[in-house]
Amino acid sequence: MANLTALANELASGAVQVLDLTSPLHSETPILNLPPEFGQTATFKLEEISHYDEKGPAWYWNNFHTGEHTGTHFDAPNHWITGKDLDDVASVPASRLIGPAVVLDFVKEAQANPDFLLDVSHIEAWEKEHGAIPKGAWVLFRTGWSKFGDDPKAFANADENGPHTPGLTVEAADLLGTKRDVLGLGVETVGIDAGAGFSLSVPFPCHNMLMGNNKYGLTQLRNLDKLPAQGAIVIAAPLKIVGGSGSPCRVLALIQK
Ligand code: 23J
Ligand code: MN
Numbered sequence: 001m002a003n004l005t006a007l008a009n010e011l012a013s014g015a016v017q018v019l020d021l022t023s024p025l026h027s028e029t030p031i032l033n034l035p036p037e038f039g040q041t042a043t044f045k046l047e048e049i050s051h052y053d054e055k056g057p058a059w060y061w062n063n064f065h066t067g068e069h070t071g072t073h074f075d076a077p078n079h080w081i082t083g084k085d086l087d088d089v090a091s092v093p094a095s096r097l098i099g100p101a102v103v104l105d106f107v108k109e110a111q112a113n114p115d116f117l118l119d120v121s122h123i124e125a126w127e128k129e130h131g132a133i134p135k136g137a138w139v140l141f142r143t144g145w146s147k148f149g150d151d152p153k154a155f156a157n158a159d160e161n162g163p164h165t166p167g168l169t170v171e172a173a174d175l176l177g178t179k180r181d182v183l184g185l186g187v188e189t190v191g192i193d194a195g196a197g198f199s200l201s202v203p204f205p206c207h208n209m210l211m212g213n214n215k216y217g218l219t220q221l222r223n224l225d226k227l228p229a230q231g232a233i234v235i236a237a238p239l240k241i242v243g244g245s246g247s248p249c250r251v252l253a254l255i256q257k
Helices: 002-013 107-112 120-130 152-156 170-179 205-211
Strands: 016-020 045-053 056-065 073-075 098-105 138-142 184-187 216-218 230-238 246-256
Touching: 002 016, 073 205, 073 230, 098 120, 120 170, 138 230, 170 205, 184 205, 205 216, 216 246
Parallel strands: 098 138, 138 184, 184 216
Antiparallel strands: 016 246, 045 056, 073 216, 073 246, 098 230, 230 246
16 A cells, blocks of 8 residues: 555656557558468558547547557467467456566667577576566567667568568577566567567467467567666556457556656
8 A cells, every 4th residue: 555655656746657668559550461371460440430520420439440469469378379278368367467577678789680589698698787587577678679660661671581570589488488487578579579480490489488388478669768677567458358369558667767
């Protein structure tokens, strides 16, 4: 109780700030493009119902059309075959939507090499410098990729060999999946796996090992540059889609000024 009163006071005074880590959701929001033999996700679309007009003289509202995995979104365990018997997005406990955030800053590496893969040695070196990844943490992989977020072509960074965006090695995905008690992995890119994730020795290792270990993904995050390496609290709020594999998601961070 005392802690929540202190938090309320610090929110009111600005000593604790609320950051929005969410990308705007609109018809140009980048989506994942899989090879053409696979089913494709949908872009976001608004469909107007009425706008203070003959269809509704005092009200404006829309229907919307979107993929579950469009824009800043949450990957639930049942999104991947390895987690097929685990939680759908509606069953994820609310207590597991909020946790301490750690921010692993690999902007320099991703800038030098868009195919940069975070490996176990990087995570261990980060922990040596900043302390252990706490229990129940959101692990946020900062790559600077969000600067391309308003340019779908640059965001996908694809050539004839497919997309080139940073991600994690199989071993690093296994570390987060099985050797750290985390909520999940948050990234700035279109999905939690590298652009070349399909061609790794375990295809899409982050999906495979996080979903398979009842952990979650958060994508297309912004403003990670405004977070400390340790000390922020992150709240993810996916829609409670019954049976859903994920959802567009508002992601907020609390930071101490
Ligand atoms: C389906 C297949 C491959 C991938 C993805 C979805 C995602 O990235 C996603 O949004 O979950 S890599
Ligand atoms: Mn997804």
